[in-house]
Amino acid sequence: MSRGKASALIVIGTPDATLEALLEESGLSVVTVADCAQAAERMASSLFDVALLPVGADAAALAVVAQLQEACADTPLIAFGPDEPALTSAALRAGATEYLVWPSPLSVVSLSVAAATARARAAATALPHTNDSGLLGGSPQLAAARATLARVALGTATVLVRGETGTGKELAARAIHAQSQRRDAPFLKVHTPAVPDALLESELFGYEKGAFTGANARKPGRIELAEGGTLFLDEIGEVSPLMQAKLLRLIQDHEYERLGGTRTLRADIRVVAATHRDLEHLVESGAFREDLFYRLNVVSVWLPPLRARREDISVIAQHYLERFAAANGRQLSLEPSALRLLEAERWPGNVRQLVNVVERLVLLCPHHRIGADDVRRGLDEQLEFFTQAEPARGPASAPRPAPPAEAATEPPAPSVRVGASAPELSGLHFSSAVRPLKEEVRRTELRAITKALHYAKGNRALAARLLGVSRRTLYTKLEELGID
Numbered sequence: 001m002s003r004g005k006a007s008a009l010i011v012i013g014t015p016d017a018t019l020e021a022l023l024e025e026s027g028l029s030v031v032t033v034a035d036c037a038q039a040a041e042r043m044a045s046s047l048f049d050v051a052l053l054p055v056g057a058d059a060a061a062l063a064v065v066a067q068l069q070e071a072c073a074d075t076p077l078i079a080f081g082p083d084e085p086a087l088t089s090a091a092l093r094a095g096a097t098e099y100l101v102w103p104s105p106l107s108v109v110s111l112s113v114a115a116a117t118a119r120a121r122a123a124a125t126a127l128p129h130t131n132d133s134g135l136l137g138g139s140p141q142l143a144a145a146r147a148t149l150a151r152v153a154l155g156t157a158t159v160l161v162r163g164e165t166g167t168g169k170e171l172a173a174r175a176i177h178a179q180s181q182r183r184d185a186p187f188l189k190v191h192t193p194a195v196p197d198a199l200l201e202s203e204l205f206g207y208e209k210g211a212f213t214g215a216n217a218r219k220p221g222r223i224e225l226a227e228g229g230t231l232f233l234d235e236i237g238e239v240s241p242l243m244q245a246k247l248l249r250l251i252q253d254h255e256y257e258r259l260g261g262t263r264t265l266r267a268d269i270r271v272v273a274a275t276h277r278d279l280e281h282l283v284e285s286g287a288f289r290e291d292l293f294y295r296l297n298v299v300s301v302w303l304p305p306l307r308a309r310r311e312d313i314s315v316i317a318q319h320y321l322e323r324f325a326a327a328n329g330r331q332l333s334l335e336p337s338a339l340r341l342l343e344a345e346r347w348p349g350n351v352r353q354l355v356n357v358v359e360r361l362v363l364l365c366p367h368h369r370i371g372a373d374d375v376r377r378g379l380d381e382q383l384e385f386f387t388q389a390e391p392a393r394g395p396a397s398a399p400r401p402a403p404p405a406e407a408a409t410e411p412p413a414p415s416v417r418v419g420a421s422a423p424e425l426s427g428l429h430f431s432s433a434v435r436p437l438k439e440e441v442r443r444t445e446l447r448a449i450t451k452a453l454h455y456a457k458g459n460r461a462l463a464a465r466l467l468g469v470s471r472r473t474l475y476t477k478l479e480e481l482g483i484d
Contacts, residue, residue, distance in 0.1 A: 020032065022110055023113060049076075050075065052078050053077055054079075054081060066095055076098070078112055079100070085297070089298055097154050098155050141308055142303075142312060145304065146175075149175050149176055155299075158271045158295060158298050159176055159272045160272075160299070161275075162275060162301065165276045165352070166350030166351055167303040167304070167306070167351060173234075173274060176230070177232075177272070180230070182230055186227075187230045188226040190204060190233055197243065202219070202221065204221050204243075205221040207260050212259070223250065223269060228269070229269060232274070233271060233272070236296065241289070245292075248292045252295055278447075280293075306351055307468060308462060313339075313342055314339045317358055320359070321333075324363075332361075332369070333368065334369075334370050341376065342375060357375075361374055364378070445481065449474070449478065460474060460475070
């Protein structure tokens, strides 16, 4: 069926009678229906460029979004409702491509509808855009992650990619960009832990001439250079509280100023952030802003660790074996015993660790067939990887810089030597946050198991694989912690 005049479908009326008139004035043919059943019937028999769906806090309204998305997957669905982060996230998970806070200026709604109709028309006439996310494997867990990436790529919402170190979070961010309407614009990455706090602001926002000693000319920041495209903030959980406040304004209002500047600039970018940290725990401890967390977590994509998708290990190993062998002018193959050994490993460093081991095997294996003994030697020689926990700092490690004196909110903690006697401890005032070790261990186990069950959608066998324990161990812990 050919498309004529651009058309919009408004479900269950509108919260403002003037919206329909405004959309018609902008050149849209507007159809209003009373309920989801009528909407699905009209969308099945007619082509619409966009659908607008008012939603509330009730589950029935969100079911409308899910039903229409399932019935007409190619039609962009714009949901609008109260400014509630949980509702925003639920609507986007249900299938909405965008969520607008209501009330909003009618001009904002009109611009969003115009952008959605333009994208729909371009998609209807353009050649299919193919993209390989680079996330190798065919496991159900990875397939679900890839499907979520493809869905959120079509929208405009901020995306938070979560997963352990080495699971491919940057690949996921690039896949979102490559499948989005911004794919022809820049994709810029900022690895936040690698940039000192003193430089991160100028790196992101740029600076004006004379902003500081050595600033001899204006320099655009990554935000400005990514105009029209995607800005990827890697390891967002490492950002300082000061930068968190500035990023909140950028994501919430799309506004910023260059360092040393007075003019407010607009940012036409999409932010994709990634972290391996437990942001909810950081919010509870006060190390991460709650409002920034909710702005980042509009859509969350979780990448499963390699131990949760062991069927993908041989696919990844074979792929990189061929790639590295070709780059080094060699012809190599993996014996079945070598593949079985690779599949049996836990891979705490995930795909990144596996790729490093395969490259080492290509470089060091003296023959053309890589066997189990070669793999064992490669694993014995590898460096130790750390994923979730930060490695302990030895005596030779540089100490962490002390916070500025003016930022201190509590007096420094008194030093206590190991094995101090009761009289030495009697004058100290311990925080109420300090709990008995047994209680701390119980809380940590409860948090980890709850999170694993959430990611595994209640599948206890998968949750045990995520936690790296046997099912019997998990069942024992569930009983001890009183989890049904």
